[in-house]
Amino acid sequence: xxxxxxxxxxxxxxxxxxxxxxxxxxxxxxxxxLSQNDLEQHLGKVDRITLYRTLRTFEEQGLIHKAMDGTDxxxxxxxQHDCGQGVHHDHHAHFHCDTCGKTICVEAIAAPVVAxxxxxxxxxxxxxxxxxxxxCN
Amino acid sequence: xxxxxxxxxxxxxxxxxxxxxxxxxxxxxxxxxLSQNDLEQHLGKVDRITLYRTLRTFEEQGLIHKAMDGTDxxxxxxxQHDCGQGVHHDHHAHFHCDTCGKTICVEAIAAPVVAxxxxxxxxxxxxxxxxxxxxCN
DNA sequence: TCATTTTATGCAACAATGTTTCATTTAGCT
DNA sequence: AGCTAAATGAAACATTGTTGCATAAAATGA
Numbered sequence: 001x002x003x004x005x006x007x008x009x010x011x012x013x014x015x016x017x018x019x020x021x022x023x024x025x026x027x028x029x030x031x032x033x034l035s036q037n038d039l040e041q042h043l044g045k046v047d048r049i050t051l052y053r054t055l056r057t058f059e060e061q062g063l064i065h066k067a068m069d070g071t072d073x074x075x076x077x078x079x080q081h082d083c084g085q086g087v088h089h090d091h092h093a094h095f096h097c098d099t100c101g102k103t104i105c106v107e108a109i110a111a112p113v114v115a116x117x118x119x120x121x122x123x124x125x126x127x128x129x130x131x132x133x134x135x136c137n
Numbered sequence: 138x139x140x141x142x143x144x145x146x147x148x149x150x151x152x153x154x155x156x157x158x159x160x161x162x163x164x165x166x167x168x169x170x171l172s173q174n175d176l177e178q179h180l181g182k183v184d185r186i187t188l189y190r191t192l193r194t195f196e197e198q199g200l201i202h203k204a205m206d207g208t209d210x211x212x213x214x215x216x217q218h219d220c221g222q223g224v225h226h227d228h229h230a231h232f233h234c235d236t237c238g239k240t241i242c243v244e245a246i247a248a249p250v251v252a253x254x255x256x257x258x259x260x261x262x263x264x265x266x267x268x269x270x271x272x273c274n
Numbered sequence: 275t276c277a278t279t280t281t282a283t284g285c286a287a288c289a290a291t292g293t294t295t296c297a298t299t300t301a302g303c304t
Numbered sequence: 305a306g307c308t309a310a311a312t313g314a315a316a317c318a319t320t321g322t323t324g325c326a327t328a329a330a331a332t333g334a
Contacts, residue, residue, distance in 0.1 A: 015301055017311065036291080047313055052292070054311095068207045070263060072321080073291085095257060112249050114264070119271030120232060126207060127251070128263040134256030152330055154282060173320075184284055189321070191282090209292085210320085 004028060012061040012084070019046065019054050024063070033067035033075035033094070033103040061085055068126050069096035069103040077105050094126070097133035104133070141165060149198040149221070156183065156191050161200070170204035170212035170231070170240040198222055205263050206233035206240040214242050231263070234270035241270070 005024040009016050026042055027034065034042075039051060055076055058064045062083030064076040081089040093109040096102075111127040142161040146153055163179055164171065171179075176188060192213055195201045199220030201213040218226040230246040233239075248264040 015310070017301075019312080048291090049293085049314080050312055057311095066207070068205070068265065070203070070205045072209060072211050074209050093251070095253070095259075098260070106254060108254065109251055112264070114230070114246055114266070116232070116266060116268065117243060117245065117271070119274055120266075120268060121274055122232075122266045122268040123235070124267045126263075126265040126267075127249070128205065128265070129251070129253060129257075129259045130261045130263075131253065131257060131259040134254070137256055137258055152281065154330075156283080185320090186285080186322085187283055194282095 008063060012063055014057065014061060014063075019050050020058075022046070023051065023054050023058070027064060027076075027078045031104060033069070033077040033105065035073045035075045037073070038075075062087060065090045067094050067103050067105065068128055069094050070128055070130060071096065071101075071103075075103050077103075080105070080107060091125070093129060095129045095131070095133065097136055098130055099132055099136035102133060102135075145200060149200055151194065151198060151200075156187050157195075159183070160188070160191050160195070164201060164213075164215045168241060170206070170214040170242065172210045172212045174210070175212075199224060202227045204231050204240050204242065205265055206231050207265055207267060208233065208238075208240075212240050214240075217242070217244060228262070230266060232266045232268070232270065234273055235267055236269055236273035239270060239272075 005021055005028060006016060008024060009020055014020060022043055023039060026039065036051060036055060040046065040048065043051070055064070059066065059076065062079055062085060065079050065083065065088050067075045067077045069075060079088065079090055083089050091111050093106040093111060095104050095106050106129070109127065111125040114125065116122045142158055142165060143153060145161060146157055151157060159180055160176060163176065173188060173192060177183065177185065180188070192201070196203065196213065199216055199222060202216050202220065202225050204212045204214045206212060216225065216227055220226050228248050230243040230248060232241050232243050243266070246264065248262040251259075251262065253259045
């Protein structure tokens with residue numbers, strides 16, 4: 001486990017367990033968003049349920065965020081900002097490659113601030129691009 | 138069945154079957170996007186698989202489009218433009234209410250045109266807002 | 275209207291994913 | 305080392321997505 005992972009867990013009031021260390025380490029070495037299935041592939045034989053709860057916990061504590069990409073599968077990526085318990089500050093766009101299926105965070109592009117229709121209030125705005133990534137182009 | 142539904146099916150080269158007429162009629166009376174589960178609730182006892190294939194066919198033929206809303210469930214809404222086989226022209230934003238769970242199309246707001254990172258090419262861009270709708274506010 | 279052809283349906287079956295309950299194990303603290 | 309709160313792992317179940325195949329129905333043309 002990297003020092004970084006240990007520090008991240010500690011700073012988010014999370015106990016250091018094997019599963020959490022392994023999962024977080026994997027996120028730290030990957031630039032693209034990971035689905036639960038991706039994680040299972042990379043981690044080998046791990047308990048599906050524990051992994052599911054680990055991801056939920058990480059998301060609740062602001063360690064990772066859901067990467068909306070228009071597919072029906074949930075994917076997660078590391079938060080780059082100081083997100084905390086129940087608070088996320090990730091406003092970047094996500095890019096989904098229709099060829100390789102990878103989903104990556106595009107920090108350089110922020111979701112636009114748009115005026116909602118009358119009577120509506122907006123708490124988050126997401127921008128999702130689909131197409132071909134640099135690897136597949 | 139409304140005349141509208143019959144005309145829509147015909148103009149998209151689709152046979153007029155009971156399921157298709159019922160499903161399309163329901164979309165025509167609803168302003169929000171519908172999940173497969175929503176449709177089953179409203180249609181009563183219908184075959185799950187046939188409904189699944191009906192939605193897939195409608196989507197392929199440009200009658201309905203997937204309404205991305207950040208939830209893990211697939212939702213569909215009527216195309217407002219002249220979408221055809223494999224061609225969709227829906228570039229509007231979608232709004233998801235975190236209270237009532239409804240997802241609606243916001244025709245007034247278009248997904249922005251953004252310059253992708255170098256090496257990337259973009260085929261579609263989606264804009265999703267989350268918050269409270271006018272009913273729940 | 276009826277026979278033919280093409281397409282849609284309904285059923286069975288299965289894979290993947292999401293989720294809860296509960297007994298057991300483990301991490302963090304004293 | 306021992307205590308306590310929390311995490312894990314197993315079982316079990318719900319929901320959703322998906323394919324193959326025999327049957328039924330829609331469109332077409334005589």
